Each structure stands twice: as C-alpha cells, then as structure tokens.
Amino acid sequence: MNVLLIPYMQSKEILSLLWVGRLSAIFVPEMTPNQIFRKGLKAFLSLFCVYVFFYVSIFLLAYSYFTKLNEAMAKEFLSKGFSKFSLFLNQYPWNVLYILSSLLIFFLCISHLTYFLNKILEEKTQSYFAHLGICLYATTYILLSILFVFLINTIFPYRPELSVYLSSCIIASWMLLYIFALYFSTKVYSNIYFSIFNSFKRRSALVWAFSFIYISYQIVSILVGI
Known part of the structure; x- marks a missing residue:
C-alpha cells in the first residue's frame, strides 16, 4: 500500500468516528469499559497522527518561511531572557511536543474534575476507565x-506590530475555534454519556462545559500571570 495513502485513509476513518450523528451507533450500552476506552484512545491517536503528518508536511513545504519565523522568535525570546528550552518548545516543528503535552495536561485535569463532579451528581458511579475513554x-x-489554529497562525503569525484590524481578526478566529471546541466536545460528552449510561444530557453537558471553562481559565491565568 502506498504510504501516502495511509493519512488519507486514516482521515476518512476519523471523519466517520467524529461524525456526531453516529455516536449512538459507535457507543452502545453493551460496550465494556475497556472497549469504550480503546474507542476513545483510537479516535484521539488517529487524529493526532494525521495532525502531526499534516504539521510536518506544511513545515517541509514552507521550510524557508518557518526558518525565518524561528529566527525572529529566537531573537525575541533571547532578548527577553527566556531559556533556550522555552525557545525549543515554541519553535517549529518542535512545538508540536508542547501542544501534545499541554493537551494531555488539559485532558488529565478535565477527566479528573468531570469524574469528581459526576460522582457527586450521579446516583450511580460510572467506571473510571470508561469515563477516561469518553473524555x-x-x-x-x-x-x-487546534489544527485550525495552527493553519491560522501559519498564514497570519501573531505579532505586536500587526495592524489593529488584522490582530482583531486573528484573536476573533481563536475565540470562534474555542467556542467550536467547547460546543462540540460538550455535545459529544453528553451524548455518549446518555447513549451508554442513560444519564441526563443537560447535567452531563453542564459538568463538561463548567470543567472546560474553569480549566481553560486557570491555564490562561497561569500563562498571562494573573
């Protein structure tokens, strides 16, 4: 099989997995916690592999462009006294490791917080392993x-000297993608919980949405030093 066809075939499978309308067919009450976990892990790892492939491909195709971005970033970081390790994590293509580690930290935080809230609100405690798969x-x-954020940041890298209009458009696009992530992740979480455990959708949606916003706020507060 042609290696170049693998990401294409994998992306078709991912689109099938991520289609919200098919969740009730993908997740059924008869599934074991192990099956639920493997289904969630498969979806996450499959999309991440496609993301890395796409990320590295764009980097190689526009190598000179990203080299200039890295050089400009190095000057700015070193002039502000940031460590070389911090520079390494923010430069292309190594910042993909930073993105993955940040997402894993976010996942661990939100999976623990939502499980804790479910334990308080639900009458029956659900399997933690199954809960991890759903998360x-x-x-x-x-x-x-995040994939769309990467595309926007690649085409229009944010810099303080950008015009007010362009800066506003970039920030607005980030906010729209944040709302997209919040809405669809909440919808998926509540739908799967309803499909497998017959839980109230609104309660599950509130648990996930509250946890999502709270953890996002804490991360942003740390980053900007509030």
Whole structure:
C-alpha cells in the first residue's frame, strides 16, 4: 500500500468516528469499559497522527518561511531572557511536543474534575476507565480545533506590530475555534454519556462545559500571570 495513502485513509476513518450523528451507533450500552476506552484512545491517536503528518508536511513545504519565523522568535525570546528550552518548545516543528503535552495536561485535569463532579451528581458511579475513554473522545474535538489554529497562525503569525484590524481578526478566529471546541466536545460528552449510561444530557453537558471553562481559565491565568 502506498504510504501516502495511509493519512488519507486514516482521515476518512476519523471523519466517520467524529461524525456526531453516529455516536449512538459507535457507543452502545453493551460496550465494556475497556472497549469504550480503546474507542476513545483510537479516535484521539488517529487524529493526532494525521495532525502531526499534516504539521510536518506544511513545515517541509514552507521550510524557508518557518526558518525565518524561528529566527525572529529566537531573537525575541533571547532578548527577553527566556531559556533556550522555552525557545525549543515554541519553535517549529518542535512545538508540536508542547501542544501534545499541554493537551494531555488539559485532558488529565478535565477527566479528573468531570469524574469528581459526576460522582457527586450521579446516583450511580460510572467506571473510571470508561469515563477516561469518553473524555478522550471529547478531547479529540479540541485537537481538531487546534489544527485550525495552527493553519491560522501559519498564514497570519501573531505579532505586536500587526495592524489593529488584522490582530482583531486573528484573536476573533481563536475565540470562534474555542467556542467550536467547547460546543462540540460538550455535545459529544453528553451524548455518549446518555447513549451508554442513560444519564441526563443537560447535567452531563453542564459538568463538561463548567470543567472546560474553569480549566481553560486557570491555564490562561497561569500563562498571562494573573
């Protein structure tokens, strides 16, 4: 099989997995916690592999462009006294490791917080392993939005000297993608919980949405030093 066809075939399978309308067919009450976890892990890893392939391909195709971005970033970071390790994590293509680690931290935080809230609100405690699988599946939609953020940042890298109009458009696009990630991950999480555990959709949606916004706020607060 042609190696170049693998990402294409994998992306078709991912689109099938991520189609919200098919969730009730993908996740059924008869599934074991192990099956639910593997289904969520498969969706997440499949999309991440496509993301890395796409990311590296864009980097190689526009190597000179990204080299200039890296050089400009190096001057700015070193002039502000940031460490070389911090520079390494933010430069292309190595910042994909930073994105993955940040997403994993986000996943661990939101999976623990939502499980804790479910334990308080639900009458019956659900399997933690199954819960992790559902959270992985919902987090996949966050990764999907990050892919579009990468495209926007590649075409229009944010810099302080940009015009007010262009800066506003970039920030607005980030906010729209944040809303996209929040809406679809909440919808998926609540739908799967309803499909497997027959839980109330609104309660599950509130649990995920609250956790998503709270953890996002904490991360942004740390980053900007509030």
